[in-house]
Amino acid sequence: MADSAHPVLAVLGRGVVDPTAPVARADDPGLTRGDGCFEGCRLLDGVVDNLDAHLSRMARSCAALGIAFDAGAWRPLIDEAVTAWARPGEAAVKLLITRGAADDRSAGFVMISALSREYARLRRDGLRVVTLPRGLGPDVFTDAPWLLGGVKTLAYAVNMAAQREAERRGAHDALFVATDGTVLESSTGTAVWAVGRTLHTTPTGATGILAGTTQQRLFERAAAAGWTTAESLATVDDLHAADVLWLVSSVRGPIDVVELDGASRTRNAGVDAEIRRLAGF
Amino acid sequence: MADSAHPVLAVLGRGVVDPTAPVARADDPGLTRGDGCFEGCRLLDGVVDNLDAHLSRMARSCAALGIAFDAGAWRPLIDEAVTAWARPGEAAVKLLITRGAADDRSAGFVMISALSREYARLRRDGLRVVTLPRGLGPDVFTDAPWLLGGVKTLAYAVNMAAQREAERRGAHDALFVATDGTVLESSTGTAVWAVGRTLHTTPTGATGILAGTTQQRLFERAAAAGWTTAESLATVDDLHAADVLWLVSSVRGPIDVVELDGASRTRNAGVDAEIRRLAGF
Numbered sequence: 001m002a003d004s005a006h007p008v009l010a011v012l013g014r015g016v017v018d019p020t021a022p023v024a025r026a027d028d029p030g031l032t033r034g035d036g037c038f039e040g041c042r043l044l045d046g047v048v049d050n051l052d053a054h055l056s057r058m059a060r061s062c063a064a065l066g067i068a069f070d071a072g073a074w075r076p077l078i079d080e081a082v083t084a085w086a087r088p089g090e091a092a093v094k095l096l097i098t099r100g101a102a103d104d105r106s107a108g109f110v111m112i113s114a115l116s117r118e119y120a121r122l123r124r125d126g127l128r129v130v131t132l133p134r135g136l137g138p139d140v141f142t143d144a145p146w147l148l149g150g151v152k153t154l155a156y157a158v159n160m161a162a163q164r165e166a167e168r169r170g171a172h173d174a175l176f177v178a179t180d181g182t183v184l185e186s187s188t189g190t191a192v193w194a195v196g197r198t199l200h201t202t203p204t205g206a207t208g209i210l211a212g213t214t215q216q217r218l219f220e221r222a223a224a225a226g227w228t229t230a231e232s233l234a235t236v237d238d239l240h241a242a243d244v245l246w247l248v249s250s251v252r253g254p255i256d257v258v259e260l261d262g263a264s265r266t267r268n269a270g271v272d273a274e275i276r277r278l279a280g281f
Numbered sequence: 282m283a284d285s286a287h288p289v290l291a292v293l294g295r296g297v298v299d300p301t302a303p304v305a306r307a308d309d310p311g312l313t314r315g316d317g318c319f320e321g322c323r324l325l326d327g328v329v330d331n332l333d334a335h336l337s338r339m340a341r342s343c344a345a346l347g348i349a350f351d352a353g354a355w356r357p358l359i360d361e362a363v364t365a366w367a368r369p370g371e372a373a374v375k376l377l378i379t380r381g382a383a384d385d386r387s388a389g390f391v392m393i394s395a396l397s398r399e400y401a402r403l404r405r406d407g408l409r410v411v412t413l414p415r416g417l418g419p420d421v422f423t424d425a426p427w428l429l430g431g432v433k434t435l436a437y438a439v440n441m442a443a444q445r446e447a448e449r450r451g452a453h454d455a456l457f458v459a460t461d462g463t464v465l466e467s468s469t470g471t472a473v474w475a476v477g478r479t480l481h482t483t484p485t486g487a488t489g490i491l492a493g494t495t496q497q498r499l500f501e502r503a504a505a506a507g508w509t510t511a512e513s514l515a516t517v518d519d520l521h522a523a524d525v526l527w528l529v530s531s532v533r534g535p536i537d538v539v540e541l542d543g544a545s546r547t548r549n550a551g552v553d554a555e556i557r558r559l560a561g562f
Contacts (some may be wrong), residue, residue, distance in 0.1 A: 009307050024305040024312050026290050026390045031305050032377060033437040034315030065438070066445065096313060109307045133421060135428050135489070137460040140416030146446040146455070147416050148439055155436030156314040157346070158429055164347065165427040174427070179418040179460070208416070 010081040012073060012097075012108030024107055030098020034155030036106070037061035040188075042251050043091040043112060046082055049280060050250065053213040057152065058095060064151045067099055067106055074108065081110040090115050092251045096154070119252050123281075126258030126267060127172045127247055131236050132162050134176035134184055138233075141208035149208030159187040171259070173247055181235045182207070189249035190215040193234070193242035194271060200242070203231035214250045218279040225278060236261070244268050246275065253281030291362040293354060293378075293389030305388055311379020315436030317387070318342035323532050324372040324393060327363055330561060331531065334494040338433065339376060345432045348380055348387055355389065362391040371396050373532045377435070400533055404562075407539030407548060408453045408528055412517050413443050415457035415465055419514075422489035430489030440468040452540070454528055462516045463488070470530035471496040474515070474523035475552060481523070484512035495531045499560040506559060517542070525549050527556060534562030 009019035017023065029035035039054040048054070055071045062069035074095065085091060093112050100106035141149030148155075162174035166187070175191060176184040183191055183202055190212030192201045199222050204211045219229040232238075239245050239260060244267075246254040256272045258265055290300035298304065311317035320335040329335075336352045343350035355376065366372060374393050381387035422430030429436075443455035447468070456472060457465040464472055464483055471493030473482045480503050485492045500510040513519075520526050520541060525548075527535040537553045539546055 007308065011307075019308070020306065020385075022303045022305055023307050024303055024309075025301065026292075026304050026377070026392055027288070027300070027394075028305075029441065031312045031379075032319065032375070032435065033441050034435050035438050035441050038313065065442070094313070096307070098312075104301075111307055113308075132427055133425055135418055135421030135425065136416045137418050140414060140460065144414055144416065146413055146439065146442040148442050151438075153436075153438040154313065154315050155434075155438035157316050157432075157434040157436035158427065160310065160314050160316050161346070161427040161429050179421065 007111055007113040008081050008084045010077050010084070010110040012077055015077070015080055016084045019111070023109065024098065025101050025104060027101040028098050028104070028107060029101070030107060030154055034153055034157070035065070036067065036096065036098035036154045037065060037152050038094060038096040038154060039152065040249070040251050041093040041095070043082065043085065043093045045088050048078060048082065048093055050213050050217060051078070053216065054095065054250070057211065057213060058097070061151045061153070062097065064145065064148060065099070065153070067097060069097065077108070078110050081112050085112045098154070115251070122172060122252065122255050126256045128170065128259040129173050129175050129186070129247065129257045130166050130169050130171045131177050131261055132165060132174045134178060136178050136208065138178045138180045138182050139206040142206045147208060150204055150210055152210055162187045175247070177236060178207070183234050183236060183239060185209040186247045189247040189252070192218065192246045192248050192254060193239055194244040194275070195242050197226070198228040198230055200230050200232040200234065202233065212248055214253065214279055215248045218248065218254065218275065221278040222275070244271050248279065254279050288392055288394035289362050289365045291358050291365070291391040293358055296358070296361055297365045300392070304390065305379065306382050306385060308382040309379050309385070309388060311381070311388060311435055315434055315438070316346070317348065317377065317379035317435045318346060318433050319375060319377040319435060320433065321530070321532050322374040322376065324363065324366065324374045326369050329359060329363065329374055331494050331498060332359070334497065335376065335531070338492065338494060339378070342432045342434070343378065345426065345429060346380070346434070348378060350378065358389070359391050362393050366393045379435070396532070403453060403533065403536050407537045409451065409540040410454050410456050410467070410528065410538045411447050411450050411452045412458050412542055413446060413455045415459060417459050417489065419459050419461045419463050420487040423487045428489060431485055431491055433491055443468045456528070458517060459488070464515045464517060464520060466490040467528045470528040470533070472520070473499065473527045473529050473535065474520055475525045475556070476523050478507070479509040479511055481511050481513040481515065483514065493529055495534065495560055496529045499529065499535065499556065502559040503556070525552050525556070529560065535560050
């Protein structure tokens, strides 16, 4: 059984290794250019949740980047890492692939680590969120594949800087807004909001946002449970007016927003519990 | 003397190491998020060209990211790498720093490698360039430090994808354009254009573009040589109308554009030679 503070690292082609050992070359464009992609998944009692959807999205990201991806080589590596983790309950699983240096193959890693201790508190108390301009125009990703819309690249420096800005403002997360005022996605998750018995989320495609694996599963199950689901372009005012607003990530699940840009939001424990359950959390 | 195909790698706190050895941890945000920054410099006969300007810009990038940077620790590391390279003529020097994993210090690397063989041909024949929308609105970087304008982060996946798109279109480089038609910068360098005896470049700041170290030195020397210099917001049509257009990088120097979006440009050998010389190339 792994030490509680000791993550597991498995390297494609090598298997489980010391998680503190360096594994990436200094000339790998994954490091020098953020040229690669990743997935963040939830491990629950030895099973990677929604793994097929994550591997499918990783295959799409790799295809957009022109990086070879062989899901058949990743599944046994993930199994090996999960076996080494060997602990019940929840954990975070990251899959990461780089382009690889010119004279080397792309590097692939599976990392399993304990959930942030903060998540239990966030799930209980809800999220404080600030909206931040993303600087991107609406519809700019249409016919512009070089902008890598919907591709979960390693180039997340702006997301991380927005996260730090949110924390500086006393919030937990940042929700990005396009130049026309359209809500996009948060620095680490998908926005979902309820108006009556309709669940909304921002459409992918022209907005460039990621297709959320947990949001998609939630919408499928919610539709089967009688909810109407919709892809909607919304403004921040629309979110203020919504009955419930969540940020949804694969590791944390849906967490309801209790404060948006400093304005408190009334929680709805019944709807929130239903949505978390439908999402598998 | 290093093998002609064998780069030099030096690691902060360790010195020169095998350049093919892995040196970055799988959980370093520099790898997982592009959360770090870099500089690309030119080595000429054992001297790193314009090193003070590069270290100053790296210090600014680190300050914007909240990463500690100690130029005093980098200079001896750079010296050690240059000594190990031990070859006359030109080479490319990359300085790279990451945020570092939570229980580890940030990682710092100096890499020296041979210039791409293509550069000699590009310098002789000029560049074919295509313009590509960057999706960013004008002025979006004003009062939005989380967008990391002017910060040379590791999150260059879009730049690399634009470079690949340019190559797919038979060009060498991509020049980014904002949503209002304003010319920004290329995927790897600064745009400079001449109209009569005035040299223009895009202003930094609200545009989010990098302050070009070689462009700045060029403008200082050009001003001293009698040129007028200006920071100008230009459209692609303005560039078509300019007498000479260059893309300027610290490693390649200024190279004149001979074709822009498929339209041939007349070369001006006299002005081009003067600008290259003023830039130190």
